[in-house]
Amino acid sequence: MTATTVNPKARRMGRTGRMLIALVVVALFLAYLSPVIWLVMSSFKNRVDIFTTSPTVFFKPTLDNYTVAFQDKGFGANLQNSVIIAVISSAVALLVGIPAAYRLSRHGSRFQGAFLLALLSARLLPAMVLSVPLFVLANKVGLSGTYLAVVAAHLTFAIPFTVWMMRGFFLAVPTSLDEAARLDGCSETAAFFRVVLPLTKGGIAATAIFLLINSWNEFLFALILTSRDTATLPVGIPNLLTPIGTFWGQIAAVATVTVVPICIFAFAVQKYMVAGLTGGALANE
Amino acid sequence: MLGLVVLFPLAYSIKLSFQSYSPIIPNHTGQWVGMDNYQRILHDGDFHHSLIVTAIFVVVAVSLETVLGVVVGIAIDRLRRMRRFATSALLLPMILTPLVVGLMFNFALNAQFGYLTWVFNTLHVAGGDGVLNGSVGALVALIFIDVWEWFPFVALMVVAGLQTIPKEPLEAASIDGASTRQVYWHITLPLLRPILGIAILFRATEAIREFDKVFVLTGGGPGSATAVNDLYQYRVSFLNWDLSYGAALGLVTFAAVLALSFLMYRSLRRKETAR
Numbered sequence: 258m259t260a261t262t263v264n265p266k267a268r269r270m271g272r273t274g275r276m277l278i279a280l281v282v283v284a285l286f287l288a289y290l291s292p293v294i295w296l297v298m299s300s301f302k303n304r305v306d307i308f309t310t311s312p313t314v315f316f317k318p319t320l321d322n323y324t325v326a327f328q329d330k331g332f333g334a335n336l337q338n339s340v341i342i343a344v345i346s347s348a349v350a351l352l353v354g355i356p357a358a359y360r361l362s363r364h365g366s367r368f369q370g371a372f373l374l375a376l377l378s379a380r381l382l383p384a385m386v387l388s389v390p391l392f393v394l395a396n397k398v399g400l401s402g403t404y405l406a407v408v409a410a411h412l413t414f415a416i417p418f419t420v421w422m423m424r425g426f427f428l429a430v431p432t433s434l435d436e437a438a439r440l441d442g443c444s445e446t447a448a449f450f451r452v453v454l455p456l457t458k459g460g461i462a463a464t465a466i467f468l469l470i471n472s473w474n475e476f477l478f479a480l481i482l483t484s485r486d487t488a489t490l491p492v493g494i495p496n497l498l499t500p501i502g503t504f505w506g507q508i509a510a511v512a513t514v515t516v517v518p519i520c521i522f523a524f525a526v527q528k529y530m531v532a533g534l535t536g537g538a539l540a541n542e
Numbered sequence: 543m544l545g546l547v548v549l550f551p552l553a554y555s556i557k558l559s560f561q562s563y564s565p566i567i568p569n570h571t572g573q574w575v576g577m578d579n580y581q582r583i584l585h586d587g588d589f590h591h592s593l594i595v596t597a598i599f600v601v602v603a604v605s606l607e608t609v610l611g612v613v614v615g616i617a618i619d620r621l622r623r624m625r626r627f628a629t630s631a632l633l634l635p636m637i638l639t640p641l642v643v644g645l646m647f648n649f650a651l652n653a654q655f656g657y658l659t660w661v662f663n664t665l666h667v668a669g670g671d672g673v674l675n676g677s678v679g680a681l682v683a684l685i686f687i688d689v690w691e692w693f694p695f696v697a698l699m700v701v702a703g704l705q706t707i708p709k710e711p712l713e714a715a716s717i718d719g720a721s722t723r724q725v726y727w728h729i730t731l732p733l734l735r736p737i738l739g740i741a742i743l744f745r746a747t748e749a750i751r752e753f754d755k756v757f758v759l760t761g762g763g764p765g766s767a768t769a770v771n772d773l774y775q776y777r778v779s780f781l782n783w784d785l786s787y788g789a790a791l792g793l794v795t796f797a798a799v800l801a802l803s804f805l806m807y808r809s810l811r812r813k814e815t816a817r
Contacts, residue, residue, distance in 0.1 A: 275623075282624045286631045292690075293634065295657055296646045312657040379548050381799055383751035385772045386792035389779050390551040390558060396565070412547045474639040476754045481780060491641040495758055505649055512642045523637040530633055531702050534695060535744055 300509035307505050322510035332511050335493040339473055346411035347468035354419025362427035379417040380536055384477045387413055392481050402484030410478035415468050418536050426460030463529040466522045473519055490515045559790035566783045579790035592774035599770055600749040603688040611696020619704045632694035644755035647687050677767030680760045684768050696741045703737035739810040747803050
């Protein structure tokens with residue numbers, strides 16, 4: 258909102274008043290984000306600094322947790338699995354979802370309402386409900402523990418998400434534009450590729466990033482459908498909570514590596530956050 | 543494609559729920575058992591307990607998220623230079639891997655060396671043996687963590703909503719001598735109602751299927767104190783390997799979620815048209 262709507266009291270405050278507000282806001286957010294800060298700090302601590310009854314704020318940083326986790330304990334492979342599964346499932350979802358979303362945004366058909374409703378119900382479907390049949394089916398056809406099984410499971414939420422998101426972006430492109438292209442002799446496909454697609458590049462990028470984040474963060478499907486060789490990062494981390502002791506330093510290191518890429522990605526699509534978090538149900542603004 | 547990845551497993555699940563199937567329990571090789579699994583649901587005390595835990599979790603967590611989200615959203619809307627910083631900081635918890643969120647708090651609340659345990663002990667607000675080890679404490683912690691993670695969602699929706707509502711009624715009211723608080727309570731809040739309704743609908747339908755955080759925070763424990771519905775189903779299907787019963791539980795849950803969201807959506811629509 259613009260400055261005109263800021264209440265008069267705030268306007269009356271001087272420079273010191275505003276500084277004070279800024280300080281309070283920063284302090285509140287530091288406290289609010291302290292669990293994250295603490296996790297990242299702990300990933301650079303040695304055992305002695307982690308296992309203390311009063312928190313250690315100053316310590317000599319070490320990279321030991323990272324080297325042990327990623328070199329000796331094989332979390333490099335988990336990282337690789339996470340990347341493979343996220344990239345493949347996002348790519349397939351875009352390939353299938355974008356044309357479907359375009360159709361839905363252009364052709365008002367009788368089935369459109371029903372189709373959108375079905376997509377919405379698919380979004381409401383708890384992962385737990387699909388996990389049982391997917392597990393049994395994957396075992397029956399011998400796909401259990403393969404990338405394909407997890408990718409298919411991730412598509413159950415990735416495709417509906419893509420269609421909803423992209424439909425919003427396509428609806429924002431006036432139909433008159435593709436009609437003009439059609440009049441100039443473009444086929445429907447050509448009109449889509451030459452006119453509509455370039456206009457929705459930003460939206461596609463945002464959708465792709467949300468797809469990557471969603472697949473990357475997913476836990477239940479990956480837990481029941483992967484084997485030791487195909488386990489993603491979220492599935493691998495709880496293995497460090499063992500009955501003989503919990504390797505908190507290494508957990509913190511792997512967790513940090515898990516969340517850093519998605520944080521970078523998320524800030525790139527901050528503008529589309531509300532749309533992304535509501536799966537495109539709210540306007541893409 | 544969607545039919546293949548969603549409808550087929552769903553149909554398979556329905557078939558499974560009328561059978562008796564388990565990869566490890568003897569004599570459960572997929573015989574047809576009719577409504578047995580559904581009848582079992584009616585007498586399953588553990589399932590009923592999990593429903594109560596889920597209901598407490600969803601109602602308390604979503605209510606707190608709504609109230610806190612509205613307050614923080616309005617506060618952020620009044621910020622000027624700090625606004626960007628505040629919205630960026632609020633995005634972080636929502637996009638963090640839910641499993642990592644659970645682990646992070648498991649670490650912070652560790653009875654021996656968790657920094658939050660130290661804070662609580664210093665302030666004398668909680669017992670010395672760790673909040674996660676008591677059944678009430680564990681549920682409170684789970685709710686607290688969900689609020690930590692998701693009140694920003696409501697706050698962001700409020701910030702977005704405040705940008706779309708017309709300014710004239712607000713200005714008119716303050717010219718007529720209404721205090722800032724009166725303006726917010728009597729004008730802004732009612733105007734925000736539609737977007738708040740959507741936010742609550744989203745939060746409720748997502749909180750009902752809470753799994754990742756509980757799994758890694760308490761594993762449903764101590765005992766079954768934090769065994770929410772999805773965690774109970776996980777225990778049935780993937781610890782006891784009673785997959786056909788798990789399928790029936792899942793389908794009943796899905797039907798309930800659908801009915802609930804339909805009802806919430808309808809009441810939302812009605813309120814909107816009533817105005």
